[in-house]
Amino acid sequence: MIEEQIEVVKKNIAAACERSGRNFKDVSLIAVSKTKPNEILMEAYNSGIRLFGENYVQELMDKMETLPSDIEWHMIGHLQRNKVKYIVGRVSMIHSVDSVRLAEEISKESIKKNVITDILLEINVALEANKFGFTVEETYGAVLKISKMKGIRVRGLMTSAPNVEKAEENRDYFRKLKQLCVDINEKNIDNISMDTLSMGMTNDYSVAIEEGATFVRVGTAIFGARNYMNNRR
Numbered sequence: 679m680i681e682e683q684i685e686v687v688k689k690n691i692a693a694a695c696e697r698s699g700r701n702f703k704d705v706s707l708i709a710v711s712k713t714k715p716n717e718i719l720m721e722a723y724n725s726g727i728r729l730f731g732e733n734y735v736q737e738l739m740d741k742m743e744t745l746p747s748d749i750e751w752h753m754i755g756h757l758q759r760n761k762v763k764y765i766v767g768r769v770s771m772i773h774s775v776d777s778v779r780l781a782e783e784i785s786k787e788s789i790k791k792n793v794i795t796d797i798l799l800e801i802n803v804a805l806e807a808n809k810f811g812f813t814v815e816e817t818y819g820a821v822l823k824i825s826k827m828k829g830i831r832v833r834g835l836m837t838s839a840p841n842v843e844k845a846e847e848n849r850d851y852f853r854k855l856k857q858l859c860v861d862i863n864e865k866n867i868d869n870i871s872m873d874t875l876s877m878g879m880t881n882d883y884s885v886a887i888e889e890g891a892t893f894v895r896v897g898t899a900i901f902g903a904r905n906y907m908n909n910r911r
């Protein structure tokens with residue numbers, strides 16, 4: 679079942695690339711596996727998935743310990759500063775850097791472990807009250823500050839667009855994030871060259887790709903609905 683669903687998602691990705699004149703290999707699919715058990719992740723793995731996205735540090739660590747070592751783990755959920763030490767050096771990217779203080783902590787921990795951590799800044803493009811992230815206006819200032827930190831490399835921007843009826847309603851937000859990325863690159867800040875846009879989830883990944891996404895984070899369309907019985911978002 680999961681194999682077929684992955685095929686459907688990949689076809690949709692290819693179609694969106696085709697429509698927008700983009701190259702299929704420039705869009706990477708991250709399978710968002712939060713709340714799903716290891717057996718289910720292994721089904722996706724056996725269908726060729728190597729990029730997994732997780733939201734909770736403890737769950738991420740448990741899964742990393744047991745699942746194959748060639749998986750690239752992406753931290754996409756809100757990250758508390760006191761948990762940074764558990765994932766630096768172990769995840770391939772942290773998508774959800776939503777404050778300068780969090781970046782500072784990641785920098786400190788990366789220096790300590792002698793690694794460079796790839797991060798994205800999470801932007802609350804739609805200014806939703808229940809979401810984390812920098813506003814569009816705050817982003818340039820944050821990038822300037824973070825660009826001076828060692829052990830950290832800002833690869834680009836990430837957003838979670840609103841939960842809307844029609845994906846089309848989010849197009850402007852995706853376009854805005856892309857433009858923000860272009861604008862910041864044009865300022866030629868030392869140590870900053872952003873090539874990554876993490877945007878698009880089950881409901882809107884096709885539109886996000888048309889607007890320039892390089893990572894799409896897809897959960898439900900691959901694994902089915904999540905069960906939030908245990909008090910999780």
Ligand SMILES: *Cc1c(COP(=O)(O)O)cnc(C)c1O
Nearest residue numbers: 710754879880881895896897898
């Ligand atoms: C859960 C989650 C996703 C996946 O959402 P779906 O709608 O199930 O595809 C993507 N990004 C983030 C940040 C998430 O928390």
